[in-house]
Amino acid sequence: MYPDQENNLIIRMFNVTKRYGKMEALRNLTLDVRKNEFVFVTGPSGAGKSTMIKLLYHGETASSGAILVDGMNLGRISRKQVPRLRRKFGVIFQDFKLIPTKTVFQNVALVLEVGGLKPKEIYPRVMEVLTYVGIDDRAEEFPPVLSGGEKQRVAVARAMVGVPEIVLADEPTGSLDPESAAHIFRLLQAVHRSGATVIIATHDQQMIQNHNGRVVRLEKGRMAGPD
């Protein structure tokens, strides 16, 4: 058993730096996240919140330092191991990142197809999750006809359908009205209650103040400490 698992740590970041050319988006970031923890990563625009999220799901690679996710060292995993790492995550984006040519159902089902489930297993599972987020009546619609709140509910459904260990949300409520934002947040809390580790990158201070969760504050790519 890895020491991280003994300590119940699912994410470990050691002195992580990420550079884009000469610009440092993250500088010497060190952070541990326990299993089933609820973490807000906050800070102003350009603080490095999105970069941190990208580094975790290996959308980017760190310029220096080490990142461990559930015992996997991201600096040392092979290309073939990347999909296995990513299946540990459910990722939610501010711009939803739904496939416009696929229906709501197909967008969500894709996660299970990638996971190799059979169609007869996929259908009930997807419908169950769509019902849970309250969008089952629009299962056959295409994303362009949905409202922002509905799109984000589909994105949440997609993030939770594979029962991931970690849910990453990058400004999930950034482009939503308050009512939709509250709904999305309630869904993320439900995901957390079901056992997942949830990391939300947001600069929505009201959301942070109204809910329990550990707060990690970034400023200019550095850890500025808890709020």
Place this chain on the structure above:
Amino acid sequence: MLIFAARRAITDIVNNKFLHMVSIATIALSVFIVSAFSLFFNNATDFLDAWQKGIRIITYLDDTAAESHQADLKQRIESLDGVAAIAFISKDDAYRDLQQKIGQQSSLLESLDKNPLPDSFEITLADSFRNLEDIEKLAQTIAQLPYVDDVEYAQKWLYRFSGIYNLFKVTGLVLVSIFFMATLLIIANTIRLIMYSRREEIEIIRIIGADEEFIKYPLFFAAVAQGFLGGIAGILMLYLAFALTIPNFAPETIFAFFEIRFITIRFALTIVLCSMIIGWVGCYFSIRKFLKL
């Protein structure tokens, strides 16, 4: 995985109808041109073969040849290399034959004082003796024999035809190579365009944990399907063109010894298989370039 890949490929084809249709149409056109050339070569080869099998050297005798000279000449010709059979056609037989051939105009012959046709030998060549140079040499040898007035065979026509045939053969090979490359590039570019138009989708699929096979298989499936459909469409176009044009030539009235044939099923299947392989190769190159991490 393969069923998903097939389903997703079909969805992709339906979603990108125009792009795929253009690609399939271009492949069909390339296949049409390539198989049209093959059709020509196959038939031209058969035609030359059939024509050469039917080659006879007609040896016209001069009027001074008595029966004994004719018998002697026949013996000498029979002993020559490449002669399979020799038949004497008397001037009277030739006259009757001519009368039959010209039919209603045969009254024209009645105004002649005497039969202008000479006695002749019709020489059939051995099966192994089909080389044009050999035939020409044999004809020259016969022409130098005594009592031979003239020797005739389809020399010039054959030379001209085989010249055109060889020219077409070279041009055809060049064109086939060009179309092969063009088809390959078109498929590779279509796949690249599809991937480019779907780069965000591919990125999303990667984020949710898809491995490269999950992304690649549908594209390979679509490319091979394009090759298959393009191949079938090209062959059908050729068949349609063949069925509509060839009967109008009424070839049986022009060449009694030769029948124009469509390409064989086996050859058609080979072409379809080739265009599927081209689809696969085109996809392989564009994917290799695009999916580099």
